[in-house]
Each structure stands twice: as C-alpha cells, then as structure tokens.
Amino acid sequence: MDEFSHLLGQPRAAQTNKARYGVRRLAAILAVAIILVFAVVATVMFRPWTLPARTALRHGDRHTESNVDRLVEDPTAKGEKVLVELFVMSRCPDAVKVEEVLSSVVKSVYSIMDVQLNFIASLNPNATFGADCKHGDAECRGNIDELCALRHRSDLPSFWRFLLCLNSHIEDIGSGDLSLKCASGAGLDTAAFLACSEQNEGRSLFKQSAENAQFARVSTSATVFINGKPRCVEDGDWYDCPGGHAPGDFIRDICAAYKGSNPRPSICAQYKPTTLVVDDGY
Template identity: 40%
Template structure:
C-alpha cells in the first residue's frame, strides 16, 4: 500500500488540461473519517477526467484529501473524456493525449469495476504518482497492481484490461466506450470537471473555473457533507 505520495512538479506549458499537482497523503490511512449507518444514502461524486491530463492528476490529488474526511459518504466514480471513432484501430475511441491515455483509462475502469473503494482509488493514485507520461504503460499498470495487492495476471481485472497490462482487453475497451458516452451525456467536456450529487460544481482547466462555492479540499468536503445531510434527512443515525 502507498503510505505517502509526493507529487512531482508538472510542466507549466499551457494546454487544454495543464496544471500542477500538489503533495498529498492517501485517504485510506486517515483516522478521522466519521462512520455512517449501513442504510445511509451516499452522495454521487463524479470526476470527469482524462487519465494522462495534468488537470486530472491535480483534481485527483485534491480529492484524495477530500476522501480522508468523507470517503464513507460518497459514491465516487471517474468518467472519461474522449471521442468515439470507429476508425481508431485499437480502442475505437480518440483520447486527447493519445492511445496511451486510452489504455490508462481502460486500466482504471477495469480496476474500478472489479475492486472496491478504496483499493481502486489507491491504484489510480499509484499511477498518478509515476507521472502523467507513464500512465497507461503496461509495466506501470502491473507495478501498481502489485503495490495495491491485485494479482493482475490471474484476476478478473487482468482479463478485463488485458493480461499483459496493455489496456487493450475487449471488456475494458467496451467499458471505455460506455464511459465516453456517459461523459458526453453529462455534458462534461473539460478535464477535470467535478460533479457533486449530479450537479457540476467546479472545473480545473489550467486554473480553477466556475467554482462558486470554492475549490479547496475543505470546500468540497463542506459541499459533500451538505448534500449528504440533505439526502439522508429523516434517517436515524446509530
């Protein structure tokens, strides 16, 4: 398991999704998450991302801090930005940062499908830690699987994404196409776009934008807590 993640400085050259990733700790080691009842309603939280996008890495770093406080109150998912293209020979999807990003998307989707939080999140954090240039590489996919305790070559995750770690498994590619379509249905176009309870509340696209209620980890924690309280009105806490 990762015990400490220290982010390297990313290039500041402007791009569609340029950004800078900050130092963070994995949320799974945090002692201060407040327990909830088994019957509570989780808050849907969606991050619209591209796996090799610096803005996505920054967003995920911020949400690693958020999850230290509210991991048990959210239903978190990543949804991937791309464009369906039947002429694309491997994935049938165009990814902004190239086929390697499509592979990274597939790897993350397969881990998220077959492993629970916080394990799949820790897998994403491991990939991010290697640097955006390495997300999607087969050796990094296998390395991060070992770090978080996934036996890739013999597991459902590996069969989904490709036993060689390539991210070209048939099931994984189908998941990527579904994710791209779902992202389009949400009208998410920028990585990283943050939705809380199905409402777009903030974007990081080179800088923070359209974040009416703030963009610090504490701001997202506050908004999630408010949504959680509203969704669970009438429930008796044990």
C-alpha cells in the same frame, strides 16, 4: 378387333389424363412454394430492422443494466451514497491536480461517497480502443486501466491508492507494467483487474464513460460534478467553483448532500452547510 382396341384405349387415355393432371398439380404446388420462399427471403433481407436504442447512463441515473453489459454502477442505489463524477483524461495534468485534492476527501468521507469516471474522448469504432484520446492510445489504455481498477476495487481508498500511483508516473500511464505494479500495490484483485483491462469489459466501460461525458456535454478535463450537478472545473486554473476548491470545501458539500441512513463521518461535524452546497439532484 377394332372395337376391342377401342375399349382398351379408354382406360389408358384416362390414366394419361390423370397423370398429366398430377404433373400440373405438382408443378403448381412447387411454383407456390418457390414464391413463398422468395417472399420470406425478401422479408428477411429488406425488413427495416430497428436496433434498441442505448441511452448513455449519466450521473444519477437509477436504472442500470444488470449483467456484464451493466457498464456503469449506480452507487446512489447502493447505500444512498453521494455520487462524485470526474470528467477527466488519464494523462491530463489538470485531472492529476484534481485527483490529488480529492485524495484527502476520499480519506475523510469515503463511507458516504462514491466516484464515477467519465473519460473525455471521441468515439471512433475504427480506433484501437474504440475512441480517439487527446494524448494518444496510451491515454486510452490508461483510461481503461483506471475504469477496471474502479470496477474491481475492494473499496474506494484502494482505488485511490492505485490512481495516485499512476499519477506519480503520468508519462508512463497506459503502460501495462505500471498499471499492474500499481494494482498490486493498492491491494486490488490483480487477476480480475487484468481480465477487465485486457478484454472486452474494459473497452465497454471506456465506451460507456465517453458516452456519459458526451451526454453531459462536458469536454473540459477536469470537471467535477456532485450528485449530477456541476461543482468545479480545473483547466490551468480553478474556476466555476462557487463553493471553493480546497479539500475541506468538497468535504463540506458531500457531507451536506448525504441523505442516507448511515451515520455521517465524524469529520462532517466540523463543517457547516452553505447555500452553495449541491443537493441530491433528483
């Protein structure tokens, strides 16, 4: 009997040892899996992610983004037009003065020029519109409305009609009612304009325009650049305007700077280039 029991006990012991080995093996596998999970989690949490740097698009940059996030168009890449940049604030009397002078310029040579608005403001992610404006949030809203009108214009003269309409009621710039009235009167696509001004597109345009002003190191409203080079400043009075600041002076310089293949407007024949004109800037 004892011998028989001894013989029976051997396979049972083997099975027990095998089971114990299986348990130890499973525990080792689980331990390794847990260590790997913790390693992956730690890598994700503490890896020093690097966000792609966003370079402010400034006057004349040829490489702009191609989707809704393409915040600033490059007019010189379309039709080789002369780029006129305004560094302004929408409720600034000096900006209104410059824009009034340029209204005659736009009427005369809009076919060979384009305009970029760069608004002077201090970027602040906690501000209502993403920046602090000198004349308050109403100005920030006015900046956005002007950028959206420029983005969704049918042509440059229609945008300028919108701009002059706003400027004629400078104390109300930033009012949605005034902006909508001016957009409709100027013949803009009001649906596209409202969608831009009331949603993220307008704020993104505003943020980029403020970055452009900072990149160019311009803090005075109103400052005019032509093809990426300073041309004139109006700040209580005109200065740094070696080529003059009358409408004809700007027309002359834009005509001289135009290097495109399309014919110049006939008015260009009335102006002779001077040594002060701004070249293409590249």
